[in-house]
Amino acid sequence: MFVIAASTLSFAWPFLAGASAGLTLARSPVPRVAEGRSIAVAQMVRGILSYTRWPGAMASIRLCVAGAPLYGAKLAETEGAGGRAIQLRSLLPGEGPGAAGCDGLYLGRMAAAERSQLIAEAHGQAIVTIDENDPACRAGAMFCLAVEPTRLSFQLNLDAVSRGAVRIDPKVLLLARAPEGQP
Amino acid sequence: MSLRDPTLRPSRGGRLPSIRDVLSRVHFRVTLAAVMMAGITVLLAGLIVMRAYAYHNLSLVAQSASFTVEAALVFDDPVAAQEGVAPLTETEGLASLTVLRADGRPLAAWQRSGGGFSYRLEQAVGRWAFAAPVRAPIRHEGQLLGEVVVHGDAGGLERFVVAGLLGMLACLIVTAVAAILLARRLHESIAGPLQTIASVAHAVRAERALDRRAPPAGIAEIDELGRDFNALLAELEGWQASLRDENAALAHKARHDPLTGLCNRGSFEALLDEALGQAASLGRPAALLYLDSNGFKETNDRFGHAAGDAVLVEVARRITSLLGPRDLAARMGGDEFVMLLAAPADRAHALAIADRLRAAMADPIALPDGTPILSSLSIGIALYPDDAEDAHGLVRAADAAMYADKERHRQSP
Numbered sequence: 001m002f003v004i005a006a007s008t009l010s011f012a013w014p015f016l017a018g019a020s021a022g023l024t025l026a027r028s029p030v031p032r033v034a035e036g037r038s039i040a041v042a043q044m045v046r047g048i049l050s051y052t053r054w055p056g057a058m059a060s061i062r063l064c065v066a067g068a069p070l071y072g073a074k075l076a077e078t079e080g081a082g083g084r085a086i087q088l089r090s091l092l093p094g095e096g097p098g099a100a101g102c103d104g105l106y107l108g109r110m111a112a113a114e115r116s117q118l119i120a121e122a123h124g125q126a127i128v129t130i131d132e133n134d135p136a137c138r139a140g141a142m143f144c145l146a147v148e149p150t151r152l153s154f155q156l157n158l159d160a161v162s163r164g165a166v167r168i169d170p171k172v173l174l175l176a177r178a179p180e181g182q183p
Numbered sequence: 184m185s186l187r188d189p190t191l192r193p194s195r196g197g198r199l200p201s202i203r204d205v206l207s208r209v210h211f212r213v214t215l216a217a218v219m220m221a222g223i224t225v226l227l228a229g230l231i232v233m234r235a236y237a238y239h240n241l242s243l244v245a246q247s248a249s250f251t252v253e254a255a256l257v258f259d260d261p262v263a264a265q266e267g268v269a270p271l272t273e274t275e276g277l278a279s280l281t282v283l284r285a286d287g288r289p290l291a292a293w294q295r296s297g298g299g300f301s302y303r304l305e306q307a308v309g310r311w312a313f314a315a316p317v318r319a320p321i322r323h324e325g326q327l328l329g330e331v332v333v334h335g336d337a338g339g340l341e342r343f344v345v346a347g348l349l350g351m352l353a354c355l356i357v358t359a360v361a362a363i364l365l366a367r368r369l370h371e372s373i374a375g376p377l378q379t380i381a382s383v384a385h386a387v388r389a390e391r392a393l394d395r396r397a398p399p400a401g402i403a404e405i406d407e408l409g410r411d412f413n414a415l416l417a418e419l420e421g422w423q424a425s426l427r428d429e430n431a432a433l434a435h436k437a438r439h440d441p442l443t444g445l446c447n448r449g450s451f452e453a454l455l456d457e458a459l460g461q462a463a464s465l466g467r468p469a470a471l472l473y474l475d476s477n478g479f480k481e482t483n484d485r486f487g488h489a490a491g492d493a494v495l496v497e498v499a500r501r502i503t504s505l506l507g508p509r510d511l512a513a514r515m516g517g518d519e520f521v522m523l524l525a526a527p528a529d530r531a532h533a534l535a536i537a538d539r540l541r542a543a544m545a546d547p548i549a550l551p552d553g554t555p556i557l558s559s560l561s562i563g564i565a566l567y568p569d570d571a572e573d574a575h576g577l578v579r580a581a582d583a584a585m586y587a588d589k590e591r592h593r594q595s596p
Contacts, residue, residue, distance in 0.1 A: 047257045050324050084324075171254040175263045 042074035051169035066091040069108030098125040126165040203370040210362035222351035245319035248331040264291035278336035309336030376400030393420040440514040443499035451513035462526035469526040470533035473563040473581035476518035501543045561589035
C-alpha cells in the first residue's frame with residue numbers, strides 16, 4: 001500500500017486555534033469535548049463538500065452516513081455553503097449508495113469488508129467518500145479524517161480522487177501536508 | 184580663471200568678469216536648468232508610473248494570496264495559510280501581508296523584518312507612498328470568508344529615486360564639462376577677435392602705429408566693429424598725413440624766401456653754422472660768395488616793382504643753376520644773395536664760380552613787358568677758415584669783399 005500512502009495528503013485542524021468550538025472546548029468539562037470535535041468534523045465535512053464538483057448542477061447535496069459515526073452528531077446542523085443545502089440521510093445496512101441517490105458518503109465504524117464494498121460501489125458513481133475511521137487512509141476513501149486529541153486533520157487519497165467520478169477542487173491540494181509521522 | 188586680457192583690467196576695486204566667465208556661467212545655468220527640469224520630470228513621471236505598477240503588483244499579490252489561502256480559510260488552518268502565503272512574501276515592495284477572517288481575527292500574518300537606515304527609510308517612504316493598504320476579499324461559494332490586507336514598502340521606488348538622482352548627477356557633471364568646453368570655444372570665437380582689436384588699439388595708442396589694421400572676424404558684429412575701427416584708423420592716418428604735409432609746407436615757408444624760393448637769412452645762418460662745422464671736421468675750406476645786384480634800385484624805380492621782382496627771380500635762378508649738389512644759396516634781403524660752396528671749396532673754385540656767375544649775368548634779363556635789361560652782380564668772396572673762423576665773421580668778410588667789388592664797379596663801370 002506504499003503507493004496509496006505516498007499519494008496521500010493530509011490536512012490538520014488544531015482544535016485550540018481558530019474555531020469558536022475549539023475555544024469552548026478548552027474551557028469546557030469532559031462531555032463537551034466530543035461535542036467540540038463533532039462541530040469541527042461537521043465544519044470540515046462541509047468544507048470538503050464545498051470543494052467537490054459533481055458532473056451535474058445540483059440544488060442540494062445528499063450526504064449519506066454509513067455505519068456508526070463517532071463524530072457525526074453535528075453533521076445534521078451543517079449549513080450548506082454557497083446556497084446548496086446539505087441533506088443528511090442514513091444509509092441502511094445493505095443499501096447501496098448509488099441506489100440511495102447519495103452525493104457524498106460519510107463512513108463511520110463498520111466492518112472492513114462492508115467498508116470496501118461501499119467505497120468500491122461509491123467510486124463507480126459521482127460520490128465523494130469521507131472516512132471517519134481510517135487515519136492511515138488505506139481503505140480507499142477519498143478523504144480520511146484523523147481525529148487526534150488536540151487537532152483534527154484529513155488526508156487526501158489522490159489515487160481515489162483521480163479514479164473517482166467527482167472532481168475535487170485543486171485548492172484543497174494546496175492544503176496538502178504529509179500525514180502524521182511521515183516527512 | 185585669471186584675467187589675461189589687459190583691456191579687461193580690474194576697475195572700481197572689483198574684478199570684472201571675463202567673457203569666458205560670463206559664457207561659462209550662462210551655459211552652466213542653462214544646462215543646469217535643462218537637466219533639472221528633464222530629470223525632475225522623468226523622475227516624477229517614473230515615480231508615478233512605478234507607484235502605479237507597485238500598486239498593481241500589490242493588488243496581484245493580494246489576489247494571489249486570496250486565491251491561495253481560500254481553502255486554508257475554509258478549513259480554518261493557520262499553518263496552511265502561512266505556508267500558502269510564504270512564497271508571495273518574497274515579492275519585492277511588500278511590507279506586510281495579513282489574512283483576516285470574516286470576524287477580523289488574523290489567520291496568517293507576515294511582516295518584512297529588517298533593520299538599518301535603508302529599511303526604516305523604505306518603510307517611511309512606503310507609508311507615504313502607499314498610505315492605503317491593498318485589500319482583496321476571500322470568497323468561497325459566494326460567501327465572504329475574510330480578506331487579505333497587503334501593505335507596500337518603497338524598496339523599488341527608493342532604488343529608482345537613488346538611481347535617478349545619480350543619473351541626474353552624472354548628467355550634470357557631463358553637461359558642466361560640456362558647458363566649459365562650449366564656453367571655451369565661444370570664447371575663442373568672440374573674445375579672440377575682440378582681443379585682436381584691443382591689441383591693435385593698444386599699439387595705435389602706444390606706438391602711433393596708425394598703419395595697423397584689425398583682421399576680419401568670423402562674427403558679424405565683431406567684424407563690423409573691426410571694419411569701423413579700421414575705417415577710423417584710416418581717417419586718423421589721413422589726418423595725420425595732411426597735418427604732416429601742412430607742417431612741412433609751413434616749415435618750408437618759414438625757412439624760404441617766398442619770391443625766389445631760396446633760403447631766407449634766418450635758415451641760411453643755421454645752415455651756414457652746420458656747413459662750417461662740417462668743413463672744420465673735414466679740415467677743408469669752404470667758400471662764401473656775397474652777391475649784390477648792381478643798379479637794382481634804378482631798375483625798380485624805372486620799371487616798377489614787378490620788373491624788380493622779375494630781375495630778382497631770374498638772378499636767383501641763375502645763381503641756383505651754378506650750385507653743386509651740397510652747395511647752398513640764400514636771399515639775404517633786398518637784392519643781396521649769398522652762395523655757400525660746401526667743403527672742399529678753395530679760393531680758385533670760388534673765383535671760377537664767380538666768373539661763371541658774371542658770365543651768366545652777361546645775358547640780358549627779359550622784363551614782364553618784354554624789355555631786355557642787363558643786370559650785373561657785385562661779388563665778394565670769403566673763405567673759411569682763411570678769412571674768418573666763424574659764420575658771423577665769414578659773412579662780414581664776404582660782405583666787405585662785395586662792397587670792395589661794388590666800389591670797383593662804380594669806379595670802372
